[in-house]
Amino acid sequence: MLIQRLTIIGVGLIGGSFARALKRARVCAEIVGCGRQLDNLQEALRLGVVDHYTTDLATAVQDADVVVVAVPLGHIASVFATIRPILAPHTIITDVGSAKASVVADAYQELGEHICRFVPGHPIAGTEKSGVAASFASLFENRRVILTPLAETDPQATALITQLWQHTGAEVVSMSVEHHDEVLAATSHLPHVLAYSLVDTLAQMEDRREIFRFAAGGFRDFTRIASSDPKMWHDICLANRTAILHVLAHFNADLAELADAIEQGDSAHILSIFSRAKTARDKFSG
Numbered sequence: 001m002l003i004q005r006l007t008i009i010g011v012g013l014i015g016g017s018f019a020r021a022l023k024r025a026r027v028c029a030e031i032v033g034c035g036r037q038l039d040n041l042q043e044a045l046r047l048g049v050v051d052h053y054t055t056d057l058a059t060a061v062q063d064a065d066v067v068v069v070a071v072p073l074g075h076i077a078s079v080f081a082t083i084r085p086i087l088a089p090h091t092i093i094t095d096v097g098s099a100k101a102s103v104v105a106d107a108y109q110e111l112g113e114h115i116c117r118f119v120p121g122h123p124i125a126g127t128e129k130s131g132v133a134a135s136f137a138s139l140f141e142n143r144r145v146i147l148t149p150l151a152e153t154d155p156q157a158t159a160l161i162t163q164l165w166q167h168t169g170a171e172v173v174s175m176s177v178e179h180h181d182e183v184l185a186a187t188s189h190l191p192h193v194l195a196y197s198l199v200d201t202l203a204q205m206e207d208r209r210e211i212f213r214f215a216a217g218g219f220r221d222f223t224r225i226a227s228s229d230p231k232m233w234h235d236i237c238l239a240n241r242t243a244i245l246h247v248l249a250h251f252n253a254d255l256a257e258l259a260d261a262i263e264q265g266d267s268a269h270i271l272s273i274f275s276r277a278k279t280a281r282d283k284f285s286g
């Protein structure tokens with residue numbers, strides 16, 4: 001066994017999938033789940049995702065070798081503040097939050113002397129579903145996990161968290177907090193903002209029933225992620241607002257240029273934008 005006791009705070013899609021993958025790999029002797037919704041924790045136990053559960057954060061982190069904080073970004077600071085006095089000196093703490101600067105600021109503010117065993121992390125894998133019932137063991141297979149260790153982070157803590165993620169089938173990469181937030185603003189946060197905004201625009205049109213009746217594959221592919229948890233994406237937008245606004249401004253300018261080309265009937269311009277995008281997309285998906 002790699003570790004004795006792993007505690008997951010927030011046994012939802014990501015926390016539950018991490019627990020399932022580690023159980024499958026048989027690397028933790030015991031997995032403890034902690035959360036606020038009793039029915040979700042009971043389901044986690046019934047599904048065999050955790051070995052025990054508690055709704056009490058203090059009980060959950062006692063004697064834990066590793067604590068994984070997998071709650072929405074807006075709840076991370078209060079979780080850190082509550083567990084700080086109970087954490088053992090050897091306990092390693094990590095998280096899975098979709099933006100990293102806000103989590104790191106929360107950690108500096110709330111974790112005190114435990115900052116040297118905090119390894120910020122983010123699996124680049126998920127779905128539009130939430131809760132433990134939506135979790136599955138193969139979610140992280142062949143996907144990337146980004147770690148953004150701090151100057152203070154003990155390299156042995158980073159090495160252990162790296163090993164745990166590798167046991168889920170993921171490839172682990174490291175980068176700076178700032179770079180992470182800029183890249184994810186472009187590749188994940190902007191697409192979610194656009195999908196929510198597009199669906200909301202259509203949903204407010206007078207003939208929305210007719211519009212949605214004839215929405216087919218293209219609409220479905222483009223908007224699946226607008227079914228994601230609104231509170232989670234609210235938290236991400238506020239946590240990474242500077243980087244999101246920067247890439248959104250860029251996008252707005254390019255969209256205005258495309259609208260102008262359509263208005264002018266500028267075939268060459270329209271074709272060059274679409275061809276450039278198709279080449280980039282084909283190369284990326286290949």
Ligand SMILES: NC(=O)c1ccc[n+]([C@@H]2O[C@H](COP(=O)([O-])OP(=O)(O)OC[C@H]3O[C@@H](n4cnc5c(N)ncnc54)[C@H](O)[C@@H]3O)[C@@H](O)[C@H]2O)c1
Nearest residue numbers: 010012013014035070071072073075097098126127130131
């Ligand atoms: N969904 C994705 O695609 C995805 C991908 C990568 C990372 N993330 C990140 O993972 C984290 C969790 O997202 P998720 O999709 O698993 O959400 P989820 O809603 O499925 O799970 C979150 C769980 O945390 C619990 N929780 C909320 N507040 C809590 C608190 N104060 N104390 C204890 N438990 C609490 C909830 O009851 C829920 O069970 C978020 O920070 C998100 O940014 C999500």
Ligand SMILES: O=C(O)C(=O)C[C@]1(C(=O)O)C=C[C@@H](O)C=C1
Nearest residue numbers: 098123124125126127128188225
């Ligand atoms: O596939 C999806 O539904 C996702 O939204 C997953 C996705 C992404 O944008 O790729 C969403 C948020 C994350 O923090 C990481 C992954």
